Structures are given as C-alpha cells and as structure tokens.
Amino acid sequence: MTSDADLCRVWLEALRDERLVAELGSIYADIESQVLDREPVCTASGRCCHFERFGHRLYVTGLxxxxxxxxRPKSRSAECAQIQNASDAGTCPFQVGRLCGIHPVRPAGCRVFFCDDSAALWVNALAEVACDRIKAVHDRFEIEYRYMEWRAMLGMFAQTGVATEPKLPVVFEPADPFVPLSVRREGPSSGG
Ligand code: SF4
Structure with missing residues (x-):
C-alpha cells in the first residue's frame, strides 16, 4: 500500500507532465469563464474561507x-503549524485578511463557491462537472485518486514533509498574489 508521503510525491511528480497541467488549467479556465458569464455577486468578504463560521467544507483531489x-507564491508557507493553527481557527491557511493568498492556483471548490444564494443552482452543476473532469484527469493519467477535506489534505502533505521539500521548478509565480476573491464586487469604491 502506498504511504501518504509517497502518494504526495506521486501527485507532485505528476505535475511534470505538461499535458496533465494543461488539462487542469483548462478545467480551471472553463470554470472561470462560466463564472464570469454569470457574474455572481461577491463582496470579497472572505467569509467563505472561514469554514467554521460559514459552515461549509472545501474538498479537493490530490492533484x-x-x-x-x-x-503557490513562495511567500505562502504551508508548514504543519500554520495548517494546524488554521484548522484550529476554522479558516484556510492561505487566507490573507479577506483575500486569497494563492488565488491564481486555488482549487476548483474555491472557484465555484459563492455566498450569493441566487448562484446556488448553476454553481452546484458547475461544481459537479468540474469534479468529474478532475477525477477523469486522475484516471486518464493513472494517478491515484483521493478526495479529501482541504485542510486535511494540506496536513497530509505537511506531515510527510513533502510540501516543504525543494519544489519542482516553479512555472507560475503570480506578480500579485493578493487578488480579491471577487468576480464582481458591489459598492461604489470596490472597483472591478
Ligand atoms: S485557497 Fe483561497 S479561496 Fe480557497 S479557501 Fe483558501 S483562501 Fe479561500
């Protein structure tokens, strides 16, 4: 049976395959495009990243x-203590103030979650399709599939030390990681 550490390495090694990375990127881009078309209301309150307060859980696959x-931006640490502290506080370890510190590379579940009730129906459908597509990537590239709660998954990487090992070549380093969560923000001074 594959150990947790080996499994984390398998997922990270899988990212060396540009076709796999392109497929994941394409799924994220499709979500982004559909969300932009629908324009759900988001005030960038950051409440949705406070899991306990908001009463929801974020699930992700290993890939x-x-x-x-x-x-993730190099400045965004993923140490055990940081993840544990966030878990204890009921938040995401990558939340910075009200914003997402890893916005460009955040998981699909973050991309389809809005507290705008009117978005619930189409967002659920979008989330289902995204989940199926990501599972299909795991299957097609024969990468073991696990679907776990976000902080538990991060904890698994951190516990095994894999997340803190020297990283694969960084192909993406956002110039400004502090991008608001919002798609369309309300209010006169919120901008676009
Ligand atoms: S990864 Fe970003 S968007 Fe997702 S829960 Fe964490 S802070 Fe929020």
Whole structure:
C-alpha cells in the first residue's frame, strides 16, 4: 500500500507532465469563464474561507492540492503549524485578511463557491462537472485518486514533509498574489 508521503510525491511528480497541467488549467479556465458569464455577486468578504463560521467544507483531489502547493507564491508557507493553527481557527491557511493568498492556483471548490444564494443552482452543476473532469484527469493519467477535506489534505502533505521539500521548478509565480476573491464586487469604491 502506498504511504501518504509517497502518494504526495506521486501527485507532485505528476505535475511534470505538461499535458496533465494543461488539462487542469483548462478545467480551471472553463470554470472561470462560466463564472464570469454569470457574474455572481461577491463582496470579497472572505467569509467563505472561514469554514467554521460559514459552515461549509472545501474538498479537493490530490492533484489539485499538489498543483496549489507547487505553484503557490513562495511567500505562502504551508508548514504543519500554520495548517494546524488554521484548522484550529476554522479558516484556510492561505487566507490573507479577506483575500486569497494563492488565488491564481486555488482549487476548483474555491472557484465555484459563492455566498450569493441566487448562484446556488448553476454553481452546484458547475461544481459537479468540474469534479468529474478532475477525477477523469486522475484516471486518464493513472494517478491515484483521493478526495479529501482541504485542510486535511494540506496536513497530509505537511506531515510527510513533502510540501516543504525543494519544489519542482516553479512555472507560475503570480506578480500579485493578493487578488480579491471577487468576480464582481458591489459598492461604489470596490472597483472591478
Ligand atoms: S485557497 Fe483561497 S479561496 Fe480557497 S479557501 Fe483558501 S483562501 Fe479561500
């Protein structure tokens, strides 16, 4: 049976395959495009990243977690203590104030979650399709599939030390990681 550490390495190594990375990127881009078309209301309150307060859980696959960890801005740490502290506080370890510190590489579940009730129906459908497509990537590239709660998955990487090992070559380093969560923000001074 594959150990947790080996499994984390398998997911990270899988990112060396540009076709796999392109497929994941394409799924994220499709989500982005459909969300932009629908324009759900988002005030960038950051409440949705406070899991306990908002009462929801974010689930990710192993490849998604590896993708986010491998391509996160170098300044965004993923140490055990940080993840544990966030878990204790009920938040995401990558939340910075009200914003997402890994916005460009955040998992699909973050991309389809809005507190705008009117978005619930189409967002659920979009999330289902995205989940199926990501599972299909795991299957097609014969990469073991696990679907776990976000902080538990991050904890698995951190516990095994894999997330803190020297990273694969960074192919993406966002110039400004502090991008608001919003798609369309309300208010006169919120901008676009
Ligand atoms: S990864 Fe970003 S968007 Fe997702 S829960 Fe964490 S802070 Fe929020």
């Amino acid at each position: 998604e977690a590896a993708y986010a960890l491998d391509r």
